[in-house]
Amino acid sequence: MHEVFTPSERELARARDLVERFEKADSGVVLDERGQMVDEAVIRQARRLLAVPS
Incomplete structure (x- = not known):
């Protein structure tokens, strides 16, 4: 489940x-x-995405 909701490197970039x-x-x-x-x-x-802990 963590994998599904964790942003990919491409999304983060x-x-x-x-x-x-x-x-x-x-x-x-x-x-x-x-x-x-x-x-x-x-x-x-985008800022919310970057604020998600990895």
């Missing part, structure tokens, strides 16, 4: 990338690695 992009941005909206718009709600989700 994407979350780190999104948070980093957001923190470097001058606005509340950034683009992800695919060029899709990401807003603050997605960033909050």
Whole structure:
């Protein structure tokens, strides 16, 4: 069960990338690695993912 709910390294790397992009941005909206718009709600989700103990 722990395996199923533990974020993969890929998910964690994407979350780190999104948070980093957001923190470097001058606005509340950034683009992800695919060029899709990401807003603050997605960033909050990424931060929650990174806060989960491994």
